[in-house]
Amino acid sequence: MLEIRQLKKKYNAGPLALQGVDLKVKKGEIIALIGPSGAGKSTLIRCINRLVEPTSGEILFHGVDICKLGTKDLRATRKKVGMIFQEYALVERLSVMENILSGRLGYVGFWKSARRKFPAKDIQEALELLDKVGLSGYANTRADQLSGGQRQRVGICRALLQSPDLLLIDEPTASLDPKTGRQIMRLIVELVQERGLAAIINIHEVNFAEMFSERVVGLRDGLIVYDKPAGNLDSSSLTTIYGEEDWEATMPKLDSEDESCEEVSS
Amino acid sequence: MPVLTRGDGPLWTSRDPREARNRFLKWLFGLVVFFIAFRFIAQETMWEFVADAPFQAADFISRMFPPDFGYTARVLPSLLDTMNLAIFGTFVAVVISVPLAILAAKNTSPHQLVRLVALAIIVTTRSVTSLIWALLLVQIVGPGLFAGMLAIAVRGIGMISKLFYEAIEEIDQEPIEAIKSTGASTAQVFLYGYVPQLMPTFVGVTVMRWEINIRESTIIGIVGGGGIGFLLNSAINRLRWDQVIVILFTILVTVFVAEWISAKAREAVL
Incomplete structure (x- = not known):
């Protein structure tokens, strides 16, 4: 469904952030994108919905090159690509419901959205989603009243309400404590699988990548240096992705994570 | 060292x-x-x-002393004129400042050239005090409340749009990205991303400017802008100090009330 060919991005000041990335994503596939800070993970997923303009290359989404789309077609494509952010990116002064319903903005006209007149079906679905992420009763709470985990749940609802085919998820757990982070990852994966969506998850925690994804892709200095099904990361592949480090010392921890992974999937 | x-x-x-x-x-x-x-x-x-x-x-x-309290009957209608001056002047200034600030802010301006023109307008209108604007405008549109209102508005544009565009530039970009990524149109991104973030500043700045404008519009009367300042000027010229004190006291009370209202309004919006 998504095919990236020779994607390059050069920021005004600085070297190539992406130096020719090739990546194919199948329908319903959950990919974890790992790599050191500055490897281009964020740039890569932001190129896919063109929050960052790619310098060259092709991004085929359902066979259409996103890079070549005009404003109107780009909006139509963005509707089908949801995004979840590290810092949740909620509009603080709006209510939870308004934040979630903003996921439908692409489907609703300007004046209707100005008067907050969303179709009953959207509202119904928003409430069901809120219930599913455990925030029923929070519809009218202002977003700035919520905790980090709650905010990320709202962010998830907003992205899902778009009824996307593909989710771009940028470091969903980096601002959360380990327990909440785990719960959020589990929730995301559950919802994504339930709907048969494809997802690209940028993530720092290697354990989470192995636990929650089906395929792990490693990015280093703007190039893909690793691409294998989950569960194959060893110290040599970590060295390839992140560079030299005493990986063995933390390996036992990785194994124990694998067990809990089976626990989750069973 | x-x-x-x-x-x-x-x-x-x-x-x-x-x-x-x-x-x-x-x-x-x-x-x-x-x-x-x-x-x-x-x-x-x-x-x-x-x-x-x-x-x-x-x-x-x-x-x-004793103050000429009978003069209050003439002062109050003039005070109403002055209030109207301040309110309409502020209103006109805000209506013009919002689009001007959007054109002047780095992150929302459609083009660098447009931005420079907008900034030039903001700097020009701000460079001169409303008293001098009133002096000029009285020559153009004749003395009276309309000249005073325009003077307040012109000066207001410069002050308000500067604060507005700075607020727009300091906005948190992540929610904007999030709204964009839902496929929302530019207008909708403004509505859901920018407006809620800017609302406190917009209301705060507007109310504060209104309060300042009440003070400024009392002076503007002296140069022919109408309102309570006109009475003040004429009372001083006639050496009617017993009337002057009534006017000064009225202005003092008005300014106190305006400050109180503006403080309450800012509290309410945060």
Whole structure:
């Protein structure tokens, strides 16, 4: 469904952030994108919905090159690509419901959205989603009243309400404590699988990548240096992705994570 | 901070000798200028009048009492004019400032050239006080409330749009990205991303400007902008100090009330 060919991005000041990335994503596939800070993970997923303009290359989404789309077609494509952010990116002064319903903005006209007149079906679905992420009763709470985990749940609802085919998820757990982070990852994966969506998850925690994804892709200095099904990361592949480090010392921890992974999937 | 080497080991001083001398000369120069200016002002002052000041002040105040409370009947309608001046002036300024600020902010301006024009307008309207704008506009549209209102509005545009566009530039970009990524149109991104974030600043700035404008519109009357300032000017010209004090007291109360309202409004919106 998504095919990236020779994607390059050069920021005004600085070297190539992406130096020719090739990546194919199948329908319903959950990919974890790992790599050191500055490897281009964020740039890569932001190129896919063109929050960052790619310098060259092709991004085929359902066979259409996103890079070549005009404003109107780009909006139509963005509707089908949801995004979840590290810092949740909620509009603080709006209510939870308004934040979630903003996921439908692409489907609703300007004046209707100005008067907050969303179709009953959207509202119904928003409430069901809120219930599913455990925030029923929070519809009218202002977003700035919520905790980090709650905010990320709202962010998830907003992205899902778009009824996307593909989710771009940028470091969903980096601002959360380990327990909440785990719960959020589990929730995301559950919802994504339930709907048969494809997802690209940028993530720092290697354990989470192995636990929650089906395929792990490693990015280093703007190039893909690793691409294998989950569960194959060893110290040599970590060295390839992140560079030299005493990986063995933390390996036992990785194994124990694998067990809990089976626990989750069973 | 130089460390000097002398016969008996290193010596630290906060400035090296040359810098110290330069600083001394600058201070000396400043002192000389001060004394020349002081002499000039002293020569141009009639010291007999200054010596007379306490007596004059007492006399002046005694002539304000008893205040001419009957004059209140004329003051209040003028006060209403002044309030209208401030409210409409602020309203016009805000209506023009919102689009102007959007064009002037780095992150929302459609083009660098448009931005420069918008910034030029903002700087020009802000560069001159409303009193001088009123003087000019009275020549163009004739004396009266309309000239006063325009003066308040023009000056307001410069002050309000500067604060507005700075607020727009300091906005948190992540929610904007999030709204964009839902496929929302540019107008919708404004509505859901920008407006909620900017609302507190917009309301706060507008109310504060309204409060300032009430004070400014009292003065504007003096140069022909209409309102309570016009009465004040005429009372002073007629040496009716008992009326002057009534007007001054009314202005004082009005400003107090305006400040109270503006503080309450800002509290409410945060």
